[in-house]
Amino acid sequence: MSAVRMGLNGDEKPHVLAVDDSVLDRKIIERLLTNSSCKVTTAEDAHGALELLGLADGQQNFSNTVSDVNMIITDYCMPGMTGYELLKKIKESPTAKEIPVVVVSSENIQTRIEKCLEEGAEEFLLKPLRQSDVKRLRCHLTKDGNPTDEGMLCVGR
Amino acid sequence: MEVGQMQRQWVDYTKSLFLEGLLDGQFLQLQQLQDESNPDFVVEVVSLFFDDSEKLLNDITRALEQPSVDFKKIGAHVHQFKGSSSSVGAQRVKNGCIPFRNFCEEQNIEGCIRCLQQLKQEYYLVKNKLETLFAMEQQIVAAGGSIPMLELSF
Numbered sequence: 001m002s003a004v005r006m007g008l009n010g011d012e013k014p015h016v017l018a019v020d021d022s023v024l025d026r027k028i029i030e031r032l033l034t035n036s037s038c039k040v041t042t043a044e045d046a047h048g049a050l051e052l053l054g055l056a057d058g059q060q061n062f063s064n065t066v067s068d069v070n071m072i073i074t075d076y077c078m079p080g081m082t083g084y085e086l087l088k089k090i091k092e093s094p095t096a097k098e099i100p101v102v103v104v105s106s107e108n109i110q111t112r113i114e115k116c117l118e119e120g121a122e123e124f125l126l127k128p129l130r131q132s133d134v135k136r137l138r139c140h141l142t143k144d145g146n147p148t149d150e151g152m153l154c155v156g157r
Numbered sequence: 158m159e160v161g162q163m164q165r166q167w168v169d170y171t172k173s174l175f176l177e178g179l180l181d182g183q184f185l186q187l188q189q190l191q192d193e194s195n196p197d198f199v200v201e202v203v204s205l206f207f208d209d210s211e212k213l214l215n216d217i218t219r220a221l222e223q224p225s226v227d228f229k230k231i232g233a234h235v236h237q238f239k240g241s242s243s244s245v246g247a248q249r250v251k252n253g254c255i256p257f258r259n260f261c262e263e264q265n266i267e268g269c270i271r272c273l274q275q276l277k278q279e280y281y282l283v284k285n286k287l288e289t290l291f292a293m294e295q296q297i298v299a300a301g302g303s304i305p306m307l308e309l310s311f
Contacts, residue, residue, distance in 0.1 A: 024205045024241050031190045031198060077236070106240050128183050128244045131190070 013039045014141045017066065019049040019074040019086065020104075025127070029073065032134045041066050046081035046089075049074065055093050069099055070141055075127075076105035076112065084116055091120045102137060104129060160302035167293045168305055174290070179283050184246030188307060200291055206245045210280055213238045217273055221266070231269065232261035238276070249279045 016038045018029045026042045033040045043049040049072070050056040054065040072090065074083040081089075083103050090096045100122040105112065113124045122140060125133050158166075174180045191198040213234050220231045239254035253276045260268030294304050 022209075022237070022240060022244070024202065024209060025244055027202055027205060028187070028190075028244055031195065035190060106236075106243060127240065128186075130183075130186055 013037055014070040014138070015039045015041070015066070015068050017041050017043065017049060017052060017069050017072045019043045019046060019072065019078070019083065021045055021075065021078045025075065029129060032129060032131060033073075035131065036134045036138045038138065041069075045078055046074070046083065046086035049086060050089060053090070053093075053096055055089060055096060069096075071100050071102065071122075071137065073102045073104060073137070076103050076116070077107075084112075084119065087116060087119050087121055100140060160297060160300045163293065163297045163300065164302055164305050167290070167297060168307070170290060170293060171307060174286055178248055179286060181246045181248040183244065185307065187245065200294075203245055203287055203291075206241055206247070207284060209241050210238065210250075210284075213241075214273075214277060214280065221269060221273060226264075226266060226269075228261045228264045228269075232258055235261060242280075247280075247283050250276065250283060253279050 014037075016033050018026060018033065018040055019042070020026045020029065021044055023044070026044065030040045030042055041052060043052055047056060051059060052064065052066050053069065054062050074086050076083040078086075083105075087101050087103060090099060090101055097120075101120070102123045102125060103116045103121045104125045104127050106127040108126055116124050123137070175184075187199050187202055217231055217234050217238075220227055220234070235254050235257045239251055239258070242248075242250035242254065253272065257269065257272035257276060260272055297304060
């Protein structure tokens, strides 16, 4: 079972797993992502996300796992396991560590940003997310050498 | 009132909400996410915000009434409120959360109570204004018109 597939074909939608404990923010991120032609699965906490990836401790039931996740976007501040701890678990997993993980937070705390990047986060973004943030992330998904049919340039903000 | 007039009123009303600082650019982002396939997106998001907010305000009020005030818990609620108001663009509500969090950290009960009053005022104000805005939208649509696209520069 593989939760990872890198390198998209030109006409395939990237599959993004979005993790946030706020139902409001989940609704917004889902819309932002579908508006950027992504397929979206959401989870309301880190444990739920791990279960969807088949990585939860002692997981027996794999019937609800999702496959072919191309990117994970997670909120930093969540009750129970934080987004940082989720990031660590993903990067420790032999099957999932190649999935780019983006951490989002409402707080611009330098030490927080640094430790996420050190742990292997692809990016650290501030909330609230805008369409331009998501478009840029979308760019990351196709920059591994595969030509995109939209000819998008990745421009820094 | 004919549709064109209703639409102009809607534009003026919306602009006033931005000029008064009640809403910020994030609200515009939400409007831009609304289209034919998601025609009620803004109302849905704002409804979630209203539900969340009522609950948070109740929880904070009750927590401040306890004989032994749990400032950490209140701080967590305020953090959540700051996040949700920021996500919908309710600028004055979001800004009202900032001093509140500071008072929680200082365990200053007077400060917290004052902030709660202020926050409730700002929240009910923006709630009222948004409900008025949505009622205007319903009238426009009922009269066969469509909601204008805003062109505001931020």
